[in-house]
Amino acid sequence: MNTGLIITFAVVLLLVLFVVAKYNRLVKLRNNRENAFADIDVQLKQRHDLIPQLVETVKGYASHEKETLDRVIQARNGALQAKTIDDKIVAETQLSSALAGMRITLEAYPDLKANRNFLQLQEEISDVENKLASVRRYFNSATRELNNAVETFPSNIIAGMFGFRKEMMFDLGDTRATLEEAPKISF
Numbered sequence: 010m011n012t013g014l015i016i017t018f019a020v021v022l023l024l025v026l027f028v029v030a031k032y033n034r035l036v037k038l039r040n041n042r043e044n045a046f047a048d049i050d051v052q053l054k055q056r057h058d059l060i061p062q063l064v065e066t067v068k069g070y071a072s073h074e075k076e077t078l079d080r081v082i083q084a085r086n087g088a089l090q091a092k093t094i095d096d097k098i099v100a101e102t103q104l105s106s107a108l109a110g111m112r113i114t115l116e117a118y119p120d121l122k123a124n125r126n127f128l129q130l131q132e133e134i135s136d137v138e139n140k141l142a143s144v145r146r147y148f149n150s151a152t153r154e155l156n157n158a159v160e161t162f163p164s165n166i167i168a169g170m171f172g173f174r175k176e177m178m179f180d181l182g183d184t185r186a187t188l189e190e191a192p193k194i195s196f
Contacts, residue, residue: 021176022099022125028167031163031164032167034158034164035155035158035159035164035167035168035171035173038151038154038158038160039173040157041054041151041154041155042087042148042151042154043094043149044151044175045144045147045150045152046094046148046179047182048144048147048148049141049144049145049148049179050097051144052137052140052141052144053088053097053141055137056104056137056138056141057085057089058132058148059130059133059137060081060082060085060134061085061130062110062130063127063130064078064081064082065121065157066121066124066126066127066130067111067115067118067121067127070118070121070127071114071115071118071126076112077107077110077111078111080107080110080111081104081107081108081110081111083107083124084100084103084104084106084107084108085104085107087100087103087104087165088100088101088103088104093192094177095176095177095178098177098178099178101179102180104127105178108134111155120134124170148179149158149178149179149180152176152177152179155173155176156175156176158173159173159174159175162176
């Protein structure tokens with residue numbers, strides 16, 4: 010057999026194995042990201058289930074805060090209707106912002122803050138929010154790994170060939186400033 014043909018065959022075989030390995034790694038990273046978002050979805054479902062109870066409890070005390078409560082319900086409904094991971098990230102960021110606005114508004118209602126049902130709901134939502142923060146960190150880590158693989162050479166060539174793209178992180182965006190602000194209380 011011709012030595013040149015054997016060398017060419019070996020180079021092609023190595024190139025194919027390289028492409029297959031890079032492709033498989035990208036698939037694993039994408040699946041890891043999707044699995045991480047599934048963990049977020051579980052926590053989001055719990056939060057979505059608690060929000061109507063919280064809103065109904067607040068309505069009894071703060072009936073004139075209808076606009077704030079309506080924003081929370083609209084944001085929740087938008088989050089429930091989101092289908093893709095990117096749409097859910099945007100919708101959940103809006104819901105977090107609406108909930109932060111409601112928390113600030115509620116500081117003016119000391120009777121409500123003493124209500125047992127309200128306190129229990131607040132505690133449950135706080136627990137869900139803590140779990141969400143944890144799974145969001147894991148999701149962002151998985152997304153960062155995928156994005157690094159999609160953007161670095163030589164895997165970026167394979168990523169481009171097979172339609173892998175840089176994915177969206179799940180951060181608080183503009184809501185971060187609102188959440189870091191101390192609530193304003195006036196009497």
